[in-house]
Amino acid sequence: MARKFFVGGNWKCNGTTEEVKKIVATLNDGQVPSADIVEVVVSPPYIFLPVVQSLLKPDFHVAAQNCWVKKGGAFTGEVSAEMLVNLGIPWVILGHSERRALLNESNEFVGDKVAYALSQGLKVIACVGETLEQRESGSTLEVVAAQTKAIADRVTSWENIVVAYEPVWAIGTGKVASPAQAQEVHNELRKWLHANVSPDVASTTRIIYGGSVSGANCKELAGNPDVDGFLVGGASLKPEFIDIIKAAEVEKKA
Ligand code: PEP
Secondary structure, rough: OOOOEEEEEEEOOOHHHHHHHHHHHHHHHHHOOOOOOOEEEEEEOHHHHHHHHHHHHOOOEEEOOOOOOOOOOOOOOOOOOHHHHOOOOOOEOOHHHHHHHOOOOHHHHHHHHHHHHHHHEEEEEEOOOOOHHHOOOOOHHHHHHHHHHHHHHHOOOOOOOOEEEOOOHOOOOOOOOOHHHHHHHHHHHHHHHHOOOHHHHHHHHHEEEEEEOHHHHHHHHHOOOOOOOEEEHHHHHOHHHHHHHHHHOOOOOO
16 A cells, blocks of 8 residues: 655744744745645644644644643643644654653653554654664664554554654764665564554555755655655755655655
8 A cells, every 4th residue: 555755844942933934934835746645744843833733734734742641730841632632733743862862751651652642633753763872783673673662562553653763863963864774774664563563554654764854865765665754853944845845756666
């Protein structure tokens, strides 16, 4: 079954009201493939979600960059999955490496968040990826498998999950994974899903790549058979995000 190309833009902790309106205007004016070819989801900071959602053309959707692990209540500073649903926010990014590293989010905690967000009706971009040290010690596949297992152990359906493979050493560094490195991990993740979840989940789940994706390198990466799109940080704030969306039309290598 064909997996629709998916392009997410993670705006991280950036922007003013004026700046986000400008980014949205650029997105709305961009000549990009239609919604049956590519799914585009942008993720502004919480505070800008309503304004971005109200201005964005209906083909494009928004994602929060995180949500709380369980029902809201006495958790100062958190935003619950229920609140996102209440605002009509369809997607949430969970397990981003910046949160795993800086805020010590464990695999189990991320798995719990994914399960809770799904249970409330959100769709999830679930991030996995190894550090440079883990890659150099040869444990990349073990690390991403453990991160994926913590999710698999807690969810009953993968229908609303997009997996983002984001090698930590490639995020925000300008050091993009080579197309072969990306394809290798995506293919191994798909094999892991086949063996540990189901052949159907393996063939239908989108596995997108993140880590210094740009207008210049997106086409080569998109040509890989197991790269189903991108999660883009820095370049999603710039007009080149339009070129990255257009990579949806690149023909896959056999
Ligand atoms: C990200 O934050 O998810 C990311 C991939 O960032 P960048 O594209 O800037 O490396």
